[in-house]
Amino acid sequence: MDFAINNCRIVSPDGTTEGNIGIKGETIATVSNSPISAENEIDAQGKHVMPGAIDAHCHVGWPDWPIDEAYRKDSEAAAMGGITTIIDRVTLPPGSLVDQIFGKGNRRDILEANTHVDVALQACILTNEHIEEIPALAKKGIVGMKFYIPYKGTEAVPPMVGIDDGIVYMGFKKIAECGLPVHAQIHAENIEIFYKFKEKFLAEGKEVFWADTRPNFCEIEPMYRCGYFAKITGCPVYVVHMTVKEGPDVIREIRGQGVNIIVETCPQYLVGTTENLDRVLSKVNPPIRTKEDNEGIWEGIRNGIVTNMGSDHAPCATTHKEEFWSAVVGMAGIETMLPIMLSEGVNKGRISFEKLVEIISYNNAKQFALLPRKGIICPGADADLLIVDLDKTVTVKAENLHHISDFTPFEGWEVKGWPTLTMVRGSVVMQDGQMVGEAGYGKYVPCGEAY
Ligand SMILES: [Zn+2]
Structure with a gap:
């Protein structure tokens, strides 16, 4: 064995067991009851060991960072926060996605030259050309196709160009033809109603919260609309970042019609409210809402409707957010995703x-479609592992x-x-709060058969 992590409490969705993990090269070779000897041995001292967290929702480079620097810094943040794969x-912009992502010197090459952790990709579908490329993208390992329903008109932050229901319907049809694991991802918000609220609040000159401009029903309506498109096309749908307390019941109802629809949420929609987060800095879409909404989403996790988690890391800086109406949407979350969930969820x-591991x-x-390489501790899986100290307490500060x-x-x-050790494919990248890995160690991970 090259590496052994002994004396672990291994956490998996099925339960927690004591054990020892042996690693050969980049993968887990054995999980055993007795301690393993290896060239490098780590004593986990009875702490929890879990499969590396996977951030299912991340916007590296948003809104205007140089992409190489963005991958370097945000993948370091990922490693510090226990994320071993960023999706x-x-x-x-419009134009061939295959070229813009996989062409020489483009996105895939840039990420591989700069990232500390592994990276899989999802694509944003904006045009007819993008729809035509869906099967080619799937062959290259991109299975999540995102539809940014609310970003149109003056809300369409470049490089986004607005999409309409025609793009959604035609995109869903194409995805259905591909079959799983290819799926549609929807950002469910009705922007036309937002524009009317915005007009009204500006005319009244009243100070409002972002949530006032896009009430819960604005998020619910496109779930039904896309649920209907999913029903008639047979397209599987993944609803990103659910925030509304009514959401789990709506999804149960849509599923009742035989639609394959699943749900993701993010830590900020479980713990953030208009009262405990800054009104301008926390301007995100969908908006930060109320404690009752938080509780509804926690309940959705406990009852198995909300099954996936991402950070929606969209790292605007304070300079992007000088004034409420013009502030760019998005905020950083990649490094705090797992710790917030350990603190507010588990502890x-x-x-x-x-x-949480589930x-x-x-x-x-x-x-x-990264199983059984990622997301699981078993022989043959990539050695993407975390040691977690459930008692370690840190006061969060941007400067740290x-x-x-x-x-x-x-x-x-x-x-x-907090995680105290992050291992990616058999290499320790963070230990005791210090980065020990090198930028460029991480790899592009194709999803699906391409893996
Ligand atoms: Zn997002």
Whole structure:
């Protein structure tokens, strides 16, 4: 064995067991009851060991960072926060996605030259040409096809160009022809209603919260609309970042019609409210809402409707957010995703550690067809592992985080539960809060058969 992590409490969706993990090269060779001897041995001292977290929702480079620097910094932040695979949603302008991603010197090459952790990709579908490329993208390992339903008109931040229901319907048809694991991802918000609220609030000159401009029903309506398109096309749908308390019931209803529809959420929609986060800095889509909405989403996780988790890391800096109406949407979250979930979820008893591993590691690997290489601790899997100290308490400060943005929405929060070691494919990349890996170690990970 090249590496052994002994004396572990191994957490998997099925339960927690004591064990020892032997690693050969980049993969797990054995999981055993007795301690393993190896060239390099680490004593986990009875701490929890889990499969590396997978961030299913990340926008590296958003909104205007140089992409090489963005991969370097945000993958370092990922490693510090226990994320071993980033699933990056690349948003590129009209034009061939295959060329813009896989052409020489383009996105794939840039990420491989700069990332500390592994990266899989998802694509944003904006045009007819993009729709035609869906099968080719799937062959290259991209299975998640994102539809940014609300970004049109003055809300379409470049390089996005608005899409309409025609693109959604035709895209869904093409995805259905490909079959799983290719699936549609929808950002469910109705922007036309937002514009009317915006007009009204501007005319009244009233200070409002972002959530006032896009009430819960604005998020619910496109779930039904896309659920209907999914029903008539047979397209599997993944709803990204659910925020509304009514959401789990809506999804149950749509599933009742035989639609394959699943749900992701993010830590900020479980713990953030208009009262505890900054009104301008935390301007994101969909918006930060209320404690009741938070509770509805926690319940959705516990009852198995909300099954996946991402950070929606969209690392705007304070300079992108000088004024409420013009502020660019998005905030950093990649480094704090797992710690917030350990602190507010596991340590506060809202969900079990096993449930967290299920939604943050296993289910994300499953949805993006990375199983059994990622998201699981078993012989043959990539040695993507974390040692977690559930008692380690840190007061979150932007100056101590590693992401490219200059702020965190959770400034000053006391967070209990942090990874103390991150291993990617058999190499330690973070130990005791120090980066030990090299930029460029991480690889592009194709999803699906291409893996
Ligand atoms: Zn997003």
